[in-house]
Amino acid sequence: MRKSVIILIVLAAVILASIYFFQTTDSLKSEDILEEQTMDSSVTDDEEQEEVSDSEIAATSVTSESGAPVGLQSLNEQQLKKWISEESRSMNSTGLNTEEIQLRLKAQAQTLTTEQLKALVKVTRESSMPANERVLAAYMLSLNTSANSLEAMFEVSAQPITDHGPSIPHSEAELRNAQELALRYMQVDELAQRAKTNPNAKDKLKLLSQKAESQQVRSYAERLLKELR
Structure with a gap:
């Protein structure tokens, strides 16, 4: 399967998911809780040193000043899942350059650690998760060449x-x-x-x-x- 075709599958999954899938009340509550937690400014200095901030997670979706894609290797399992969620949602935007997205994701996939690969496998297994997130997780696995x-x-x-x-x-x-x-x-x-x-x-x-x-x-x-x- 050509990579450009898979990118289209990812994009199609976003559209299909929005039509056929509805988040349960519990899922919505969980997302609200997660957002509140990430916005909570009361974390300790130690926690701030250990955790990657939301802005740093968002930065993995863009390139650095040198033009090189920012790596994902610093994200823990929960942060990686959040990146998958945010990245898949961003693909719902109009006017996307699928070739650029493919190149960026391929570069970012090479920065995934062994533990992160295992985390992505877990995402693909969660049938209750949004389809577009599971497809993107599977796509990232297929891009990693380790x-x-x-x-x-x-x-x-x-x-x-x-x-x-x-x-x-x-x-x-x-x-x-x-x-x-x-x-x-x-x-x-x-x-x-x-x-x-x-x-x-x-x-x-x-x-x-x-x-x-x-x-x-x-x-x-x-x-x-x-x-x-």
């Missing part, structure tokens, strides 16, 4: 698919089931692409064809393996 990203992509692809009910045409269940598969196919596609030159990626793809919880994912991985032979 050896650890192979295991992260395998974990996303191999995980069982949440059953959202019968896929009645044009229903919310059909959309959500399709999104669950799309998240996994994105990772399988990237593993297949890397498998052309990376034996470890090919091993992961082969393992997916045998061990993935979803029959559809197993079949898809097997088909891509055959194309490599």
Whole structure:
């Protein structure tokens, strides 16, 4: 799958999510609490030294004065999730340059640590989270080129698919089931692409064809393996 196409998937997920998904009251309350906490100026000096401020999180969405994308490696798990949330919301803006976004995200993905990759895997597993956030998390995993990203992509692809009910045409269940598969196919596609030159990626793809919880994912991985032979 071409990266430009995946960017469009991310953008489409934002639009689809706004149409088909509604935040529950509890979720809204949680967001309000989080915002109040981040705006609270009563944190201690020690906490201020340990935590990255909201302005620093926002700075990761832009480039530095030298023109280089600001890295994500300083963000802890909660801050990384907030960055994912804010970044995915920003994609709902009009007049976006998808090529520039792709280049920036690719550069930022290279700064992700092993622990952050694990955190992104967790985001993709949370079926209750907004679809656009899960898609962006999966996309960032596919952009990271470290050896650890192979295991992260395998974990996303191999995980069982949440059953959202019968896929009645044009229903919310059909959309959500399709999104669950799309998240996994994105990772399988990237593993297949890397498998052309990376034996470890090919091993992961082969393992997916045998061990993935979803029959559809197993079949898809097997088909891509055959194309490599």
